[in-house]
Amino acid sequence: NVKVLEVSPVGQSKTAGGFFELRLENPDWDGWKPGQFVMIRPASWELDMLWARPFSISSGDKASVSLLIQAVGRGTRRIAELRPGDTVAMWGPLGNSFAVEPDTPTLLLAGGIGIAPFRGYVEQHPHPENLALFLAHRLPLDCYPYELLSKTVSSRCMLEAKPSDLNCIIDTMRELIREYADKGGLVLSCGPTPFMRTVQRFAAEFGARAQVSLENRMACGVGACLGCVTKDGEGHHVQVCTRGPVFWADKVEL
Numbered sequence: 702n703v704k705v706l707e708v709s710p711v712g713q714s715k716t717a718g719g720f721f722e723l724r725l726e727n728p729d730w731d732g733w734k735p736g737q738f739v740m741i742r743p744a745s746w747e748l749d750m751l752w753a754r755p756f757s758i759s760s761g762d763k764a765s766v767s768l769l770i771q772a773v774g775r776g777t778r779r780i781a782e783l784r785p786g787d788t789v790a791m792w793g794p795l796g797n798s799f800a801v802e803p804d805t806p807t808l809l810l811a812g813g814i815g816i817a818p819f820r821g822y823v824e825q826h827p828h829p830e831n832l833a834l835f836l837a838h839r840l841p842l843d844c845y846p847y848e849l850l851s852k853t854v855s856s857r858c859m860l861e862a863k864p865s866d867l868n869c870i871i872d873t874m875r876e877l878i879r880e881y882a883d884k885g886g887l888v889l890s891c892g893p894t895p896f897m898r899t900v901q902r903f904a905a906e907f908g909a910r911a912q913v914s915l916e917n918r919m920a921c922g923v924g925a926c927l928g929c930v931t932k933d934g935e936g937h938h939v940q941v942c943t944r945g946p947v948f949w950a951d952k953v954e955l
């Protein structure tokens with residue numbers, strides 16, 4: 702069910718890190734859940750699904766969504782060039798969503814642009830005082846639009862981390878995951894694959910209940926192209942776009 706939608710002016714706000722926010726209005730929208738994603742591509746491009754990209758829904762309401770995007774490749778740079786009034790083809794919301802346990806202490810672990818779905822998670826959570834956010838990043842902190850989150854999250858661990866600080870990031874993640882395992886908390890994470898592997902490893906070591914959101918390449922988003930396949934905990938092939946993108950950390954191979 703592909704919709705052609707106009708890009709709104711919000712889409713032009715950018716930060717030094719190449720992050721920008723793209724807002725899409727859709728009167729037929731029927732809501733979404735944190736962790737779900739949409740597929741979009743500029744509507745002017747040829748009808749080639751390979752040009753579509755998946756983006757986590759970062760914020761929004763019943764009739765609109767905001768996507769937090771980092772312009773890093775050809776496709777995302779072209780999307781960053783869209784101007785108000787330009788149109789995109791969009792389908793979604795797609796996939797499953799993060800677990801929400803209102804009264805459970807919940808740790809949000811974000812690696813870089815993996816922070817995107819957590820903005821919506823915080824906005825929709827009935828008890829955001831039970832949430833804590835850790836952002837692991839390599840760019841200077843002011844390149845990130847994390848202030849969007851900091852209004853509502855008691856950000857206990859904002860770490861200025863450069864590549865040489867990788868050990869510091871890993872040590873912090875280990876301690877946080879151990880702490881949340883000890884108190885019966887929930888750990889939710891989104892970021893690059895090595896980041897998720899680290900979460901998975903520490904969750905297994907300390908017995909933490911943890912979910913990971915995978916960022917596999919996707920072309921169709923609806924289970925048809927098999928371009929996003931990974932293996933579940935039993936070694937069976939599964940499509941990340943329809944069975945995920947969120948998996949329990951002990952139920953997926955990374």
Ligand code: FES
Binds near residue numbers: 918921922924928929
């Ligand atoms: Fe096509 Fe998942 S993106 S099957």
